[in-house]
Amino acid sequence: MTFDTSVIELSRSALKNNYRFFRRLTGKRTRISCVVKANAYGHGIPTFVPLAEECGANHFSVFSASEAVKVLQSARQDSDVMIMGAIRNEELPWAIENGVSFYVFELDRLNAATKHARRMDTKARIHLELETGMNRIGFQEPELTKAIEMVKENLDHLSIDGVCTHYAGAESCNNYLRVTRQIERFNHLCKRLGEENVPYKSRHSACSAAVFNYPPAIMDMVRIGISMYGFFPTQETKTNYMISVGKTGPSKKVNPLKRVMRWRSRVMAVKEVEEGEFIGYGTTCLATRRRKVASVPVGYYHGFARNLSNLGYALIHGHRAKVAGLVNMNMMLVDVTEIREGVKKDDEVVLIGRQKHGHISVSSFSDMTRNPTWEVLTRLPAEIPRLIVD
Ligand SMILES: *Cc1c(COP(=O)(O)O)cnc(C)c1O
Numbered sequence: 100m101t102f103d104t105s106v107i108e109l110s111r112s113a114l115k116n117n118y119r120f121f122r123r124l125t126g127k128r129t130r131i132s133c134v135v136k137a138n139a140y141g142h143g144i145p146t147f148v149p150l151a152e153e154c155g156a157n158h159f160s161v162f163s164a165s166e167a168v169k170v171l172q173s174a175r176q177d178s179d180v181m182i183m184g185a186i187r188n189e190e191l192p193w194a195i196e197n198g199v200s201f202y203v204f205e206l207d208r209l210n211a212a213t214k215h216a217r218r219m220d221t222k223a224r225i226h227l228e229l230e231t232g233m234n235r236i237g238f239q240e241p242e243l244t245k246a247i248e249m250v251k252e253n254l255d256h257l258s259i260d261g262v263c264t265h266y267a268g269a270e271s272c273n274n275y276l277r278v279t280r281q282i283e284r285f286n287h288l289c290k291r292l293g294e295e296n297v298p299y300k301s302r303h304s305a306c307s308a309a310v311f312n313y314p315p316a317i318m319d320m321v322r323i324g325i326s327m328y329g330f331f332p333t334q335e336t337k338t339n340y341m342i343s344v345g346k347t348g349p350s351k352k353v354n355p356l357k358r359v360m361r362w363r364s365r366v367m368a369v370k371e372v373e374e375g376e377f378i379g380y381g382t383t384c385l386a387t388r389r390r391k392v393a394s395v396p397v398g399y400y401h402g403f404a405r406n407l408s409n410l411g412y413a414l415i416h417g418h419r420a421k422v423a424g425l426v427n428m429n430m431m432l433v434d435v436t437e438i439r440e441g442v443k444k445d446d447e448v449v450l451i452g453r454q455k456h457g458h459i460s461v462s463s464f465s466d467m468t469r470n471p472t473w474e475v476l477t478r479l480p481a482e483i484p485r486l487i488v489d
Pocket of ligand 1 (some may be wrong): 134136183265305306307308322323324325326332
């Protein structure tokens with residue numbers, strides 16, 4: 100029994116399907132890292148990580164040390180955890196001791212990692228992040244030359260697990276030139292590291308969109324976030340993948356990804372509203388004729404964006420029921436006037452996912468609010484229970 104007002108289900112078969120798809124697409128020799136930052140894109144680290152391991156995953160990427168702590172608590176002993184961003188120098192001994200690898204993109208962290216590893220008489224597992232054109236984090240000259248020197252002097256205490264970079268928008272063809280240049284620059288820098296005898300073990304650069312749009316970016320490991328959860332990064336990436344133009348004209352593939360998440364709640368109560376009355380707070384929703392509304396105990400506190408007021412939908416009996424009035428902190432009303440089956444208390448309400456013949460994708464919600472899929476997912480609070488279903 101759960102006391103919560105909504106539940107997020109994670110589908111084992113969907114995740115298996117997605118993992119297998121990327122396995123085939125990237126080839127046997129490329130390692131797949133599941134990106135589980137931001138509480139596994141709202142799917143919940145403690146539930147998602149073991150499920151992903153069941154599907155074959157053994158490498159997880161996070162943004163920060165605090166997220167790495169959560170993954171370590173949920174993952175098998177033999178899975179690898181990689182921090183792609185924030186870790187403070189005083190947290191480095193913890194990472195080194197637990198075999199957690201981390202990005203290094205500035206000399207101070209490199210220095211501290213070497214110092215701690217030497218004191219602990221072991222090796223720190225690091226990934227050298229290179230600046231190739233995103234201009235966010237990553238070594239660039241003259242620090243890069245200095246970093247190479249420092250690494251070579253301290254090989255007894257550093258394991259260069261990877262050399263990596265990140266693309267500045269692989270999901271949109273607007274960035275084609277920039278991303279193509281980044282790939283060239285990255286290959287060039289990797290070659291230079293090789294020539295300077297920096298013994299790195301792998302090269303990795305691709306996120307979901309790069310895997311689809313820039314096959315040469317696939318390399319030794321890929322870091323897949325959004326698409327492992329069953330979403331294309333953008334509609335453009337989806338179209339680009341699904342419609343390939345060959346000699347015989349365009350051919351359409353089936354969508355290879357399956358949505359892992361389904362978010363459901365229940366109707367709290369149903370009521371009739373007379374013609375001419377306003378529904379909910381204020382005057383944003385006028386009943387132009389007699390209406391029937393159902394209250395649903397999900398609001399913006401639970402991650403259902405307030406800008407879906409009078410705009411979003413939920414599914415009841417497989418039919419779309421439009422949000423009536425403003426989304427409140429803890430609840431909202433949906434219009435069920437047209438649902439012929441009749442809606443009653445405790446009927447299932449689906450906010451994301453399938454119900455009978457109907458479905459609501461995160462992208463349909465994010466198209467309406469212009470919040471990208473990533474943002475909609477990561478706003479789902481950790482407190483909502485996550486359940487695994489088949
Ligand atoms: C978030 C992230 C990814 C994964 O991106 P998706 O678009 O969700 O696949 C990969 N690499 C880095 C450095 C990231 O921050």
